[in-house]
Amino acid sequence: MEKIFLYLILSAYILISCNHSTSSHSNQADNDIHNHKTEEAHSDEIILPKEKAQASGVKVETIEPKNFNQIIKTSGQISGAQGDESTIVATVPGVIAFGKTRIVDGSYVAAGTTLASISSKNIVDGDQTEKLRIAYESAETELKRANSLIKDKIISEKEYNQIKQNFETARIAYEATGNRLGVKGVTVISPISGYIKNKLVNEGDYVTTGQPLLSISQNKKLILRADLSERNYKALPTIRTANFKTPYDNKIYELPQLNGRMVSYGKSSGNNSFYIPVTFEFDNKGDIIPGAFVEVYLLSAPIEKALVLPITSLTEEQGAYFVYIQLDEDGYKKQEVQIGANNGKDVQILSGIKAGDRVVTEGAYQIKLAANSNIIPEGHSHSH
Numbered sequence: 194m195e196k197i198f199l200y201l202i203l204s205a206y207i208l209i210s211c212n213h214s215t216s217s218h219s220n221q222a223d224n225d226i227h228n229h230k231t232e233e234a235h236s237d238e239i240i241l242p243k244e245k246a247q248a249s250g251v252k253v254e255t256i257e258p259k260n261f262n263q264i265i266k267t268s269g270q271i272s273g274a275q276g277d278e279s280t281i282v283a284t285v286p287g288v289i290a291f292g293k294t295r296i297v298d299g300s301y302v303a304a305g306t307t308l309a310s311i312s313s314k315n316i317v318d319g320d321q322t323e324k325l326r327i328a329y330e331s332a333e334t335e336l337k338r339a340n341s342l343i344k345d346k347i348i349s350e351k352e353y354n355q356i357k358q359n360f361e362t363a364r365i366a367y368e369a370t371g372n373r374l375g376v377k378g379v380t381v382i383s384p385i386s387g388y389i390k391n392k393l394v395n396e397g398d399y400v401t402t403g404q405p406l407l408s409i410s411q412n413k414k415l416i417l418r419a420d421l422s423e424r425n426y427k428a429l430p431t432i433r434t435a436n437f438k439t440p441y442d443n444k445i446y447e448l449p450q451l452n453g454r455m456v457s458y459g460k461s462s463g464n465n466s467f468y469i470p471v472t473f474e475f476d477n478k479g480d481i482i483p484g485a486f487v488e489v490y491l492l493s494a495p496i497e498k499a500l501v502l503p504i505t506s507l508t509e510e511q512g513a514y515f516v517y518i519q520l521d522e523d524g525y526k527k528q529e530v531q532i533g534a535n536n537g538k539d540v541q542i543l544s545g546i547k548a549g550d551r552v553v554t555e556g557a558y559q560i561k562l563a564a565n566s567n568i569i570p571e572g573h574s575h576s577h
Contacts, residue, residue, distance in 0.1 A: 312378030
């Protein structure tokens with residue numbers, strides 16, 4: 194009986210030991226599966242320590258919906274605004290000689306500055322200014338004689354009026370140049386302060402009366418003319434403003450920040466063109482060059498509650514666009530996105546991110562370099 198009792202106790206002990214061992218192995222297996230899944234869940238995480246991210250200029254923003262606009266991308270040209278430019282023309286025929294003032298495109302000149310002189314000496318037709326002086330003095334002498342004759346009624350009123358008219362004509366012609374007659378000829382003076390836009394003649398050229406010599410621009414107001422394709426004609430009434438990018442500094446200018454406004458738009462395209470002109474006027478607050486051809490982003494119909502990112506957020510690979518979402522202080526994830534409207538500065542995101550995501554807006558290429566380096570610092574925690 195005692196042997197049977199000992200046998201039962203030994204059997205129960207063996208059974209309990211087996212169950213405990215099986216449970217331990219099962220828990221260990223579960224832990225291994227969990228750890229494996231955790232590693233899989235974070236296998237695409239990019240690690241860039243916070244200190245390195247800050248030193249590299251990485252900036253992150255929480256994305257929230259905001260208003261945006263439909264964009265029509267086209268080309269255009271910058272020119273001087275009406276009344277902001279002045280063209281100087283020759284008042285007499287002759288040979289032009291530029292003075293001490295440096296006359297090159299882009300040079301600044303003040304109002305009243307002597308720019309050049311025009312001389313008609315040693316020309317077959319004679320000195321035009323001298324001819325005007327002689328004609329003026331002769332008409333003046335004739336008028337003085339007529340004044341004494343009309344008193345005694347030796348000449349008729351009609352003859353006197355004709356002599357007086359001849360004098361006024363000669364006076365106006367002479368004063369147009371005579372008061373600017375210098376040693377080297379008739380001086381050419383800048384009527385406004387501004388920058389020389391075009392030098393249209395060269396030293397020693399023969400010029401005729403009325404021929405353009407120089408154009409001067411004050412550069413205070415500028416005109417942006419955008420060429421809108423006929424296929425976008427229906428969008429014309431919705432266009433209110435625009436952004437543009439210059440080729441020489443690759444900078445985006447926003448017309449609202451330049452006090453810009455739409456001046457007009459064409460009602461039809463030109464005879465030899467499939468484009469409709471859209472014209473804006475704006476203040477030249479930057480180093481914008483009149484005559485430059487630019488990329489234009491016309492802002493049309495509004496888009497409400499759009500997800501918008503700066504263009505600096507995007508990286509491109511084989512035609513696909515990606516952004517980097519911050520997972521934690523040191524961790525980031527590469528995310529493919531579909532883009533929509535683009536105004537040159539910001540871009541609409543159609544899919545790939547959602548409101549509340551923290552997205553890298555500056556320094557995206559630093560994150561990309563960190564992803565390619567495959568360096569994971571020690572001590573990084575995967576807990577989120």
